[in-house]
Amino acid sequence: MSDVSFVRTEMLPEQAPPASEVGLIGWIRHNLFSGWFNSILTLVSLYAIYYVLSGVLPWVFQSVWNANSLNECREIMMATWGSTHGHACWAVINDRWLQLLFGFYPSHLYWRPIAALLLLLVALAPVLYSDRLPTKMLIFSAIYPFLMVWLMWGGTIWGPIAAALGFVVGWGVYTLVSKQLSGLFGLIAGVAASVIWWLVLSSYFVGALDSILPIGIEAVQSRQFGGFMLAILLGVVAIGVSLPIGIVLALGRQSDLMIVKYLCVGFIEFIRGVPLITLLFVASLLLNLFLPPGTNFDIILRVMIMMTLFSAAYMAEVIRGGLAALPRGQYEGADSLGLNYWQAQRLIIMPQALKISIPGIVSTFIGIFKDTTLVSIIGLFDVIGLASAIRADTAWNGIYWELFAFIAALFFVVCFSMSRYSMYLERKLQTGHH
């Protein structure tokens, strides 16, 4: 037996990996063609993508942008491509995009909804990016709701100011009474004072100040609101108001106080048990019949209230899910620190519970934003309602896909942004439980 063992005495130099294992080719081999089954799936998927794009892309890009009617579109298509099939007639969007965005809002006042939207972003910024912007900007966020109402509806500036004063009055009464008696009485008295102010006194206040110092801008009727602006308006209000109401309802549902608990449970279960469209019909039809004749209860306000209540009920359940996911120890820890109920909620429970519920909350936001299109069924001209109104024009009767594609694009941009923001927020709040 001769000894043929061989021991290498020096290290081999590192070699570059084979070309088939790295770079683009390597990636393709590993991810797309790693076996016969995956290779077939890849080829089938590629064909499916090609098939869809080969239909959609020419339709989108080989299209007519300038025409005054569908028939004119068709003539141009025939002249250019020899067929009307597979070409979009974007001329309808070109002709009506302002209407799809703003409804019947007077065109010389378009700057007002645009300003309201831009200011909305300013007002949201300190809330959304609380770590990067000064906290003082929150003052503007608090003023913004009243400013928005004034910008959108116009009229005298004293109306929104009176509405804002209602909160001041409520707060004043609350602090006064709660010092004298108890917190609960203070709360009740404060709410009562605000309601009395809004329902009775504020109209005198507005009337008096308006006659002394008439400051105002051109008023716009609710009937003139429409298009995508209406969806954003309803969506923003429903989203913005439903979150705080939802938190209160979720806490109320877990409360030890029996009346509070059953009120919250009853509200949540009732609203969640009824389709949104039913609530909208109640807002538009039943209220009309039951309110005394001549009552001018703004239709958009009614719809806003219904959508907010609807979304608040869902929000409450989403947040309750977050609360339920918190370990018992967190509550006990808060108690052992000697925090009272509100301190514990604010400092320990809510920050964690809300973080857990972010995906659910944003889902609800996106859902309610898309649900705003349901208002077309009660005769409001939101963007879907306008699409059918545009089709009712003899020039555009018969056009279908282009309008819906445009509407889908509008909604996608907004919903996708919300979704991306929620992912950013989750990453930012990731404190590492893994």
Add this chain to the structure above:
Amino acid sequence: MKKTVILSVATVAGLAAAAATAGTVDDVKARGKLNCGVTTGLVGFAAPDANGEWKGFDVAVCRAVAAAVLGDASAVEFVPTTGKTRFTALASGEIDMLARNTTWTFSRDVDLKFEFVGVNYYDGQGFMVPKALGVTSAKELDGATVCIQTGTTTELNLADFFRSNNISYEPVPIETNAEAQQQYLAGACDVYTTDASGLAATRATFENPGDHVLLPEIISKEPLGPLVRHGDHEWGDVVRWTLNAMVSAEELGVTSANIDELSSGAGDNPEVNRLLGTEGTLGEMLGLDADWAARAIKAGGNYGEVFAQNIGEETPIGLARGLNAQWTDGGLLYSPPFR
């Protein structure tokens, strides 16, 4: 339980009575605007244009009434209503009148407590089929699939027609006219049935209208007209006679071209004089001024002009006058005399 029902009925009745006795003419004058219910969009009858200006055959009635009462054809607040919200909107007083191609039926007039003031379009339910099907009569449609809008009188008419002719059909339920167009063109149904005016408007939008035919059978009566609430007869009279003024104007040869000349002074024809207020006190009887009808006609022209502008043969919709011709031309339009 019984008591609550009775109470709530009483409440509703009380509200309706309160709404009715308020005097709509005065309300409209005080408000300076007419609230007129229209559709959310129906080709030729009512639709907003690119500037948000409402146009159409039903819209013209609203404008004429506004011109007669307020002297301004643009003083109209158009309230878009859907098939589901239209009657509540009228009953609750949200709108003063409804001009929304609504069929005048017994139960709507009597049971729902409305008052149809006349007919501005005589429609009827028809059928459209592809020419390639080779069908010439609706009675040959045995076993056909039919696109039909759910929850409308057309659905019931269709069932009646097929049953009385002992033939079968398969309904394809659809929600809107736009959906029906797509379904029909995609071949999901052999036949599309709805009001004949709607069929004509739909066919006009097809790429090849010639490939589709409207069958000769009209299987229902659909008199479409404006309506107001029960009980306020002064207001009902105003709307009724404004519509009649438009019809009479056509019959008497009063057009938007010659109305200025005719209304400047009493002419040879006493009925024209009474209509235009250069003679007699008809406007005063109605609670309006003397040239109310002249303003109503100026708003959009007489009935024939409004028809020609919005749905007539010169428009893409291309409806012939048919039943909607003056009685003197063999149609059904017949306005009671102005005297």
